[in-house]
Amino acid sequence: MSNSNxxxxxxxxxxxxxxxxxxxxxxxEITQKVKDxxxxxxxxxxxxxxxxxxxxxxxxxxxxxxERVDNRLRKxxxxxxxxxxxxxxxxxELEEYIKTLQEVIFLKPKMG
Amino acid sequence: xxxxxxxxIERLYxxxxxxxxxxxxxxxxxxxxxxxxxxxxxQDDPGISFEQALQKEFKKxxxxxxxxxxxxxxxxxxxxxxxxxxxxxxxILKRPKVSVSMLLIFWLSxxxxxxxxxxxxxxxxxxxVLFILLIFVGRRSVRRRKAKEGKKVFLxxxxxxxxxxxxxxxxxxxxxxxxxxxxxxxxxxxxxSFLIAxxxxxxxxxxxxxxxxxxxxxxxxxxxxxxx
Numbered sequence: 001m002s003n004s005n006x007x008x009x010x011x012x013x014x015x016x017x018x019x020x021x022x023x024x025x026x027x028x029e030i031t032q033k034v035k036d037x038x039x040x041x042x043x044x045x046x047x048x049x050x051x052x053x054x055x056x057x058x059x060x061x062x063x064x065x066x067e068r069v070d071n072r073l074r075k076x077x078x079x080x081x082x083x084x085x086x087x088x089x090x091x092x093e094l095e096e097y098i099k100t101l102q103e104v105i106f107l108k109p110k111m112g
Numbered sequence: 113x114x115x116x117x118x119x120x121i122e123r124l125y126x127x128x129x130x131x132x133x134x135x136x137x138x139x140x141x142x143x144x145x146x147x148x149x150x151x152x153x154x155q156d157d158p159g160i161s162f163e164q165a166l167q168k169e170f171k172k173x174x175x176x177x178x179x180x181x182x183x184x185x186x187x188x189x190x191x192x193x194x195x196x197x198x199x200x201x202x203x204i205l206k207r208p209k210v211s212v213s214m215l216l217i218f219w220l221s222x223x224x225x226x227x228x229x230x231x232x233x234x235x236x237x238x239x240x241v242l243f244i245l246l247i248f249v250g251r252r253s254v255r256r257r258k259a260k261e262g263k264k265v266f267l268x269x270x271x272x273x274x275x276x277x278x279x280x281x282x283x284x285x286x287x288x289x290x291x292x293x294x295x296x297x298x299x300x301x302x303x304x305s306f307l308i309a310x311x312x313x314x315x316x317x318x319x320x321x322x323x324x325x326x327x328x329x330x331x332x333x334x335x336x337x338x339x340x
Contacts, residue, residue, distance in 0.1 A: 027141065028148035046145065047174045051184030058188035066140075066335055071118050072147055073140050 011044065011052050013094050016061070016079065016087040024065065024078040027053065053077055061086050114154040116147040120162055127166065133178050136264035137334055138185055142178060146170070185267060193271045196329070200317045214309045221305035238308065249275065249319055268333045272326050275318040 018033055019025055025033070030053075031044045056062040061083035065076045079087060116124075124143040133139050149169035153160055160168075170177065204210045224234035253273055322329065 026144065028145050032152075045174065046172050047176065047180050050141070050181045051188075054185045054188040058191045064335065069144075070115060072116075072121050072144050074144050075141050 010094060011048060012056060013087075013090045014042075014044075015049075015052060015056070016083065016090055019062070019077060019079050020084070020087050024076040026074050026076050056083070113151065114158060116150055116162075120150075121147065123162075124166070127170075128178065131170075131178050133182055134265055135182070135185075135267040135270070137266050137268075138178075138182055142181070189267050189271060192333070193268070196322070197314065197317055200321060201313055204317070204321070205313070210313070214313055217312050218305050218309040221308045222301055225301040225304060245315065245319065266330060266334060269326065269330055272322050272329065275322075 014034060015030060018030060022033075027046075027049055031046070031049060034042050034044050053062065057064060057077070060080055062077045063080045063083075065078065067074050067076060121143060124146050125139055127146070128139040128142050133142060146166060146169050149172070150162065150165040153165040153168065173181070205214070221234070224230045227234075256273055
């Protein structure tokens with residue numbers, strides 16, 4: 001995406017929405033999912049994803065499960081009860097924001 | 113599909129350590145991420161070597177490498193640690209023995225602070241207690257660090273062992289001394305007594321209660337990870 005600042009502000013909402021749909025995911029899976037879903041227009045950088053996940057975990061919005069997959073340990077993230085409520089709130093806030101932004105950007109000049 | 117081998121996983125752990133990631137929990141998450149990225153590259157280009165693929169993955173973390181991830185992780189865990197302290201304080205305050213002790217510390221502090229020349233003597237006494245506590249915790253921390261040499265170190269474990277950044281807060285009651293003359297004691301003594309009682313309780317939680325229950329806490333924070 002050309003303006004990464006616009007994306008940064010919505011990163012946690014995107015992560016929460018994905019986890020709501022998928023149930024549980026691990027870090028690398030999230031980066032790939034976003035890349036695939038947006039046909040490469042959005043790209044989550046590793047340096048931004050993990051701090052976001054860790055913050056959400058510390059805030060009690062996400063919980064973790066560790067599992068052995070092949071020859072290594074994998075950390076899965078899933079929404080907590082508080083996280084499910086928070087996700088609905090964040091999505092509705094983002095929708096409201098997009099709607100307002102559209103109204104401002106496509107504002108028609110008053111006639112007369 | 114070509115998979116990352118056991119020896120390559122070991123190499124990835126070493127790689128994270130070489131890039132200043134000391135905590136095993138953070139290393140583990142990064143190792144899985146790097147391994148996934150490398151396997152993904154092998155899918156597109158089976159000819160690429162492990163080391164080349166690793167360097168390519170590492171570059172994706174940007175100019176600061178893993179340091180940003182570690183720093184933010186420390187901050188997030190610090191927040192978790194402070195919440196845990198608060199939760200423990202609320203839990204133990206419900207015990208009559210603890211709440212009565214706190215009231216007693218509060219009352220005694222207020223009594224001594226209101227004595228003529230009591231302030232200096234009492235604060236010197238508290239300073240000595242704090243100094244002894246500092247030596248005790250410091251020595252315990254060194255002893256435990258030695259025992260842990262060459263073993264896995266977890267971030268939250270380190271926070272519990274070192275009592276987070278507790279010592280940076282402990283000087284707050286002493287700062288109130290600056291206001292003493294202006295306020296002519298009065299409510300400052302009440303406030304100071306409250307802070308002393310609060311710090312006594314926090315010290316107990318940070319230095320004794322949390323380290324004692326460390327294994328239990330770590331099992332919840334790091335499910336399915338083994339401590340050794």
